[in-house]
Amino acid sequence: xxxxxxxxxxxxxxxxxxxxxxxxxxxxxxxxxxxxxxxxxxxxxxxxxxxxxxxxxxxxxxxxxxxxxxxxxxxxxxxxxxxxxxxxxxxxxxxxxxxxxxxxxxxxxxxxxxxxxxxxxxxxxxxxxxxxxxxxxxxxxxxxxxxxxxxxxxxxxxxxxxxxxxxxxxxxxxxxxxxxxxxxxxxxxxxxxxxxxxxxxxxxxxxxxxxxxxxxxxxxxxxxxxxxxxxxxxxxxxxxxxxxxxxxxxxxxxxxxxxxxxxxxxxxxxxxxxxxxxxxxxxxxxxxxxxxxxxxxxxxxxxxxxxxxxxxxxxxxxxxxxxxxxxxxxxxxxxxxxxxxxxxxxxxxxxxxxxxxxxxxxxxxxxxxxxxxxxxxxxxxxxxxxxxx
Amino acid sequence: xxxxxxxxxxxxxxxxxxxxxxxxxxxxxxxxxxxxxxxxxxxxxxxxxxxxxxxxxxxxxxxxxxxxxxxxxxxxxxxxxxxxxxxxxxxxxxxxxxxxxxxxxxxxxxxxxxxxxxxxxxxxxxxxxxxxxxxxxxxx
Numbered sequence: 001x002x003x004x005x006x007x008x009x010x011x012x013x014x015x016x017x018x019x020x021x022x023x024x025x026x027x028x029x030x031x032x033x034x035x036x037x038x039x040x041x042x043x044x045x046x047x048x049x050x051x052x053x054x055x056x057x058x059x060x061x062x063x064x065x066x067x068x069x070x071x072x073x074x075x076x077x078x079x080x081x082x083x084x085x086x087x088x089x090x091x092x093x094x095x096x097x098x099x100x101x102x103x104x105x106x107x108x109x110x111x112x113x114x115x116x117x118x119x120x121x122x123x124x125x126x127x128x129x130x131x132x133x134x135x136x137x138x139x140x141x142x143x144x145x146x147x148x149x150x151x152x153x154x155x156x157x158x159x160x161x162x163x164x165x166x167x168x169x170x171x172x173x174x175x176x177x178x179x180x181x182x183x184x185x186x187x188x189x190x191x192x193x194x195x196x197x198x199x200x201x202x203x204x205x206x207x208x209x210x211x212x213x214x215x216x217x218x219x220x221x222x223x224x225x226x227x228x229x230x231x232x233x234x235x236x237x238x239x240x241x242x243x244x245x246x247x248x249x250x251x252x253x254x255x256x257x258x259x260x261x262x263x264x265x266x267x268x269x270x271x272x273x274x275x276x277x278x279x280x281x282x283x284x285x286x287x288x289x290x291x292x293x294x295x296x297x298x299x300x301x302x303x304x305x306x307x308x309x310x311x312x313x314x315x316x317x318x319x320x321x322x323x324x325x326x327x328x329x330x331x332x333x334x335x336x337x338x339x340x341x342x343x344x345x346x347x348x349x350x351x352x353x354x355x356x357x358x359x360x361x362x363x364x365x366x367x368x369x370x371x372x373x374x375x376x377x378x379x380x381x382x383x384x385x386x387x388x389x
Numbered sequence: 390x391x392x393x394x395x396x397x398x399x400x401x402x403x404x405x406x407x408x409x410x411x412x413x414x415x416x417x418x419x420x421x422x423x424x425x426x427x428x429x430x431x432x433x434x435x436x437x438x439x440x441x442x443x444x445x446x447x448x449x450x451x452x453x454x455x456x457x458x459x460x461x462x463x464x465x466x467x468x469x470x471x472x473x474x475x476x477x478x479x480x481x482x483x484x485x486x487x488x489x490x491x492x493x494x495x496x497x498x499x500x501x502x503x504x505x506x507x508x509x510x511x512x513x514x515x516x517x518x519x520x521x522x523x524x525x526x527x528x529x
Contacts (some may be wrong), residue, residue, distance in 0.1 A: 022439055119451055123468070126466050126468045126469065127469045131468075137400075139468065140399065141492050142471045142474065142493070144466045146466060147461050151461055152459070153461065154461065154504070199465065200464045201464055201466055202462065203499060249491065250481065251489040251491055256481075291431070
């Protein structure tokens with residue numbers, strides 16, 4: 001079977017976007033991706049896949065894939081559909097597009113991620129995020145997204161001696177990267193003291209451990225790798241995308257500090273791509289909360305189990321370190337518009353592999369990795385990307 | 390802001406399976422189902438066995454005692470209808486029978502909780518007036 005390749009990428013400005021509706025946000029990212037590619041227009045696209053987690057509750061709109069097609073003036077001959085997989089919706093949408101291309105069903109697929117989270121009242125948004133968990137058995141007790149990851153942080157601190165400072169250093173690093181990203185929500189550095197002084201949300205996690213409620217959209221044009229050079233001088237090849245799912249509730253992961261479904265997804269992705277974790281130069285990982293990034297360093301094989309805190313402390317995940325992680329600013333500081341996140345990660349990796357990431361460019365970046373997580377670490381998508389040779 | 394159109398989070402208590410769970414809970418009993426064919430203990434309650442696909446299950450009572458695997462205190466960001474209950478404690482609890490569940494811990498402060506601490510079943514009122522399970526330090 002062939003491969004798919006990224007020939008165009010686009011990203012809206014992330015943040016509180018009162019100036020754009022859901023469809024306008026999506027179009028902003030789509031427009032940029034067609035500027036980025038060459039000799040391809042929206043009308044050439046055979047299928048459109050939209051990743052959006054909960055537009056019904058957040059903007060009171062369902063059936064958003066056909067809606068966005070209509071706004072773009074696209075009538076895809078192989079259809080349009082939406083993918084919902086909570087925070088991993090974007091990663092799953094890309095995986096579906098890759099499968100459509102590799103199977104021969106379509107040769108040009110538009111993958112769009114969008115979420116508008118700042119229109120609804122705050123308590124509505126909090127309910128919306130809580131019910132990603134199991135409503136009948138967990139949301140009724142008031143679980144929140146930060147609470148789910150606080151439970152993991154508590155154990156990681158006990159088992160491996162991970163400290164508050166380690167969590168803080170993830171936030172400090174990602175904010176420093178976001179300062180260099182014009183599309184990021186928070187283009188400002190923070191200090192470790194600011195982090196320590198930020199208010200508690202779900203103990204031990206504080207406000208500056210958390211990714212923000214945010215509006216944004218992302219877009220990737222994926223084509224058959226054989227034709228990719230027609231549309232871009234430096235196509236980026238999808239070497240592998242894998243996904244694992246184990247259930248839904250916060251008690252499904254046997255071990256709160258080793259996410260086995262992530263270890264499995266990563267090991268399969270490495271093996272399909274024929275690489276080892278040490279070969280990854282740049283990675284966008286799912287830092288919805290700082291503790292997640294620390295566990296992901298370990299489960300993706302960037303460092304040994306329990307060493308995630310030290311890995312960030314030693315600067316190994318900074319630009320210029322062993323593997324540059326979340327050069328975009330990550331979910332923490334670029335922003336986390338749910339459905340847009342998994343696709344935004346691929347936008348950043350594509351820019352890095354092409355050498356177009358500006359001030360945040362990782363020198364000599366050949367291999368990039370994305371990790372997109374859904375729910376309470378129950379759903380994982382890992383992608384590996386490389387420049388076309 | 391708590392607008393009237395916001396639907397509050399409430400559990401299903403009407404299906405026969407859920408109705409039985411809540412009826413037993415009202416008597417301070419934590420119950421689930423067990424497969425009559427292969428003996429598997431199921432949690433949460435199911436009307437079939439995922440291990441052997443049998444539909445012959447029976448209701449069985451659990452001790453309601455377990456220990457804390459991890460815990461947190463929610464200070465901010467609670468779902469609609471629960472904001473006024475903040476701060477509240479949530480824990481993953483490993484029951485004596487070997488299953489894990491998530492619930493509130495009541496009758497204790499954050500600083501009094503620890504991983505490995507023993508807790509037992511209690512009941513608390515949900516915002517809709519119905520009951521839900523909760524846990525409290527054992528013997529308190």
